[in-house]
Amino acid sequence: MAKVLMKGNEAVGAAAIKAGCRYFFGYPITPQNEVPEYMSKELPKVGGVFLQAESEVAAINMVYGAAGAGARVMTSSSSPGISLKQEGISYIAGAELPCVIVNMMRGGPGLGSIQAAQADYFQATRGGGNGDYRHIVYAPASIQETVDIMMEAFDIADIYRIPVMILGDGMIGQMMEAVEFKEYVPRELPEKDWATSGTKEMKSPRVVNSLYLEPELLQEHNVNLEKKHKIIEEKEVRYEATGIEDAEVVCVAYGTTARVAKNAIDDLAKEGIKVGLIRPITLWPFPHEAFDKINPQAKGLLTIEMSMGQMIDDVKIASNGRWPVAFEGKTGGLVPSSVDVVNAVKKMIGGAK
Amino acid sequence: MSTIVYKKTKALNDTQFHYCPGCTHGIIHKLIGESLVELGVLGEAIGVASVGCSALCYKYFNCDVQQAAHGRAPAVATGIKRVRPENVVFTLQGDGDLASIGAAEIVHAAHRGEKITTIFVNNAIYGMTGGQMAPTTLIGQKATTAPEGRTEEHSGKPLKIAEMLATIDGAKYVERVSVHNPAAVRKAKKAIKRAFQCQLEGKGFAIVEVLSTCPTNWGMTPVNALGWVESDMIPYYPLGNLRDFEEAK
Numbered sequence: 001m002a003k004v005l006m007k008g009n010e011a012v013g014a015a016a017i018k019a020g021c022r023y024f025f026g027y028p029i030t031p032q033n034e035v036p037e038y039m040s041k042e043l044p045k046v047g048g049v050f051l052q053a054e055s056e057v058a059a060i061n062m063v064y065g066a067a068g069a070g071a072r073v074m075t076s077s078s079s080p081g082i083s084l085k086q087e088g089i090s091y092i093a094g095a096e097l098p099c100v101i102v103n104m105m106r107g108g109p110g111l112g113s114i115q116a117a118q119a120d121y122f123q124a125t126r127g128g129g130n131g132d133y134r135h136i137v138y139a140p141a142s143i144q145e146t147v148d149i150m151m152e153a154f155d156i157a158d159i160y161r162i163p164v165m166i167l168g169d170g171m172i173g174q175m176m177e178a179v180e181f182k183e184y185v186p187r188e189l190p191e192k193d194w195a196t197s198g199t200k201e202m203k204s205p206r207v208v209n210s211l212y213l214e215p216e217l218l219q220e221h222n223v224n225l226e227k228k229h230k231i232i233e234e235k236e237v238r239y240e241a242t243g244i245e246d247a248e249v250v251c252v253a254y255g256t257t258a259r260v261a262k263n264a265i266d267d268l269a270k271e272g273i274k275v276g277l278i279r280p281i282t283l284w285p286f287p288h289e290a291f292d293k294i295n296p297q298a299k300g301l302l303t304i305e306m307s308m309g310q311m312i313d314d315v316k317i318a319s320n321g322r323w324p325v326a327f328e329g330k331t332g333g334l335v336p337s338s339v340d341v342v343n344a345v346k347k348m349i350g351g352a353k
Numbered sequence: 354m355s356t357i358v359y360k361k362t363k364a365l366n367d368t369q370f371h372y373c374p375g376c377t378h379g380i381i382h383k384l385i386g387e388s389l390v391e392l393g394v395l396g397e398a399i400g401v402a403s404v405g406c407s408a409l410c411y412k413y414f415n416c417d418v419q420q421a422a423h424g425r426a427p428a429v430a431t432g433i434k435r436v437r438p439e440n441v442v443f444t445l446q447g448d449g450d451l452a453s454i455g456a457a458e459i460v461h462a463a464h465r466g467e468k469i470t471t472i473f474v475n476n477a478i479y480g481m482t483g484g485q486m487a488p489t490t491l492i493g494q495k496a497t498t499a500p501e502g503r504t505e506e507h508s509g510k511p512l513k514i515a516e517m518l519a520t521i522d523g524a525k526y527v528e529r530v531s532v533h534n535p536a537a538v539r540k541a542k543k544a545i546k547r548a549f550q551c552q553l554e555g556k557g558f559a560i561v562e563v564l565s566t567c568p569t570n571w572g573m574t575p576v577n578a579l580g581w582v583e584s585d586m587i588p589y590y591p592l593g594n595l596r597d598f599e600e601a602k
Contacts, residue, residue: 025432062429065436069419069432201395202396209411
């Protein structure tokens with residue numbers, strides 16, 4: 001298929017529909033409004049339903065109901081709206097329902113700003129809702145990658161019966177790039193033999209639920225969830241790693257900041273400074289294995305984020321004391337420049353703190 | 354030869370209710386179940402349990418049920434109904450759930466005219482959490498968070514949900530009933546069945562507010578609790594139909 005020029009947010013909607021998503025429940029918030037706008041226009045054409053909810057809280061609970069009824073369903077929002085969805089995400093994870101949630105991140109905390117940021121890493125990877133749960137987090141760095149991941153995300157959600165979050169930012173949502181929509185080829189998916197569809201007085205009643213009042217049963221439920229999480233950690237880790245085996249410094253960045261890092265790495269290469277890159281594509285599960293391939297003599301790792309430093313915690317865990325870990329970042333809607341990254345790398349090589 | 358004159362509806366299974374002695378919640382279960390069976394839609398029914406004493410209702414109904422977060426049952430029901438318009442979707446919610454934390458969800462489900470049926474159990478208190486004040490707690494009524502009794506000055510007057518929702522165009526059937534005596538139970542049954550009929554005919558949102566007892570948290574005997582519904586609740590929460598889909602045409 002030929003490439004088309006598309007805005008990130010609209011590409012998200014187009015990819016979702018191609019992947020068979022037929023239900024969208026959302027609420028307006030900048031900078032992701034083009035997702036619900038696109039869906040309101042396009043879903044009815046394919047027999048789907050777009051519904052603007054009264055709040056993000058309601059929207060995620062509509063997703064719960066639709067997912068529990070067996071539908072391929074999604075919602076999208078941006079940081080403060082995603083905060084409101086956390087209750088529902090915890091229930092969806094607890095009830096083991098599949099769905100896709102898009103977060104086009106903006107600056108925080110609170111109302112923050114409407115400019116792009118990466119300050120929801122903790123919330124996305126640790127869970128802003130209550131309880132021992134996890135959900136998969138993809139962090140695409142281009143619109144093409146966003147589209148490719150969207151097409152797979154629904155299948156992944158179905159396979160593991162887990163919420164899948166696409167963690168973009170205002171930059172990914174608002175910019176335009178050429179994209180190619182590949183043909184959606186569904187994987188072999190398990191039957192949704194748990195979905196509420198009415199018993200027809202033939203089947204025994206199905207219950208979609210996250211309540212387990214007996215402690216032993218709730219523990220068993222959590223143990224089973226953890227088993228599922230371990231399988232996801234084994235099978236679903238994705239990352240891009242370049243030049244890390246012989247690097248002096250390795251940059252670690254995802255999404256928009258990974259693009260900045262790549263520019264800086266090219267500039268540093270021209271000066272003869274070897275810098276590698278680890279770009280996590282899944283933030284959870286985090287690509288710990290990538291760090292085992294880093295040059296043991298590297299001078300350090302540089303985490304680059306549009307935040308005050310959140311992923312750096314995972315980078316420190318992954319490096320496990322093997323290398324010093326430094327941070328370069330901007331926040332509030334500002335984006336670090338490649339010059340910032342070049343200077344930070346030089347500072348590390350020079351031995352400065 | 355003996356003849357069977359009464360038996361438990363097949364819409365309920367044999368699990369023993371967790372409801373306290375004297376609580377009328379069990380009667381409400383029965384009325385919902387009988388209505389579904391009489392309308393021939395038990396096999397199409399998908400219930401939505403809420404949070405509070407009704408949270409565990411999925412244990413008792415012989416139909417599919419989704420358990421929702423506190424107050425969110427109308428949103429969950431919306432998601433289900435939009436995916437499966439051919440199914441019969443209902444929520445069972447208490448007054449803490451519906452009138453307090455879920456006020457936005459119920460108002461907007463009514464506002465959109467969602468083709469769902471809500472059975473709203475109003476016992477003027479938070480039952481499951483142990484007797485805290487609800488938006489529906491009467492003036493002067495004692496609660497664990499209103500130890501001297503509710504006052505208008507501090508907490509406002511109790512919220513009249515049926516009257517409030519009856520102002521919304523999308524709400525096509527709104528009625529308040531009680532289950533404190535056999536005559537009232539018969540009327541309640543009629544209303545609940547009609548609220549499902551409203552959905553079956555695709556008219557819009559339907560709600561039946563059912564005044565219910567909570568002897569445990571009211572600190573009353575079951576008999577006195579039934580009397581209190583009549584002497585104190587009904588004068589403030591008058592029974593009757595507020596909207597019917599025939600006249601709403």
